Amino acid sequence: MAMEFKVSGNPASPLLVCVPKLLGSPDDFVSLISEWQHHFCVILLDPNSERRNTGGLSKLTQESLHQLDYNFAAQEILEIIDQNFPGRNTFFVGISLGGKIVYDFATKFPGRFLGALISDVGPGLFEDSQLYKAVDDIVANTNLNQAWPDLKAEITRRTPDKNFRILIQTQIY
Secondary structure: OEEEEEEEEOOOEEEEEEEOOOOOOHHHHHHHHHHOOOOOEEEEEEOOOOHHHOOOOHEEEEEEEHOOOOOOHHHHHHHHHHHHHHOEEEEEEEEEEHHHHHHHHHOOOOHHEEEEEOOOOOOOOOOOOHHHHHHHHHHHOOOOOOHHHHHHHHHHOOOOOOHHHHHHHOOOO
């Protein structure tokens, strides 16, 4: 499935990729775009466009939600960036599942990831993503009952990439 997207703002400005929630669309960001496009080249992703166009969003069940696979979304986002803005790194905004996609992008392509604002997200037990595995490894192998400065130091030691480390710290904190 090809992900649809729209671009607004100055193409020479820093890139900001907006990833909507599970049943969302670029409209999730409509109230913010007018300000963001003055500072960024905004890429509004629509990972649900095909499901929306075929009526598939109305047919989602609790079981089918657990079968959603966003593991290829990060690769698709990288391809969109590389085809339209070759070699450029990007900032992200993600809501819920969109945030999970952002986390997944950060784990797979840390060198292309500049930072993110993520809302309403946490890895779920049903997932088999790199994000879930990374967070699960840190949680399972870290004493979470230590003082935050010590815990933060341990996460820093175990997660050398600064941007990904900050994302992990926000999840655990």
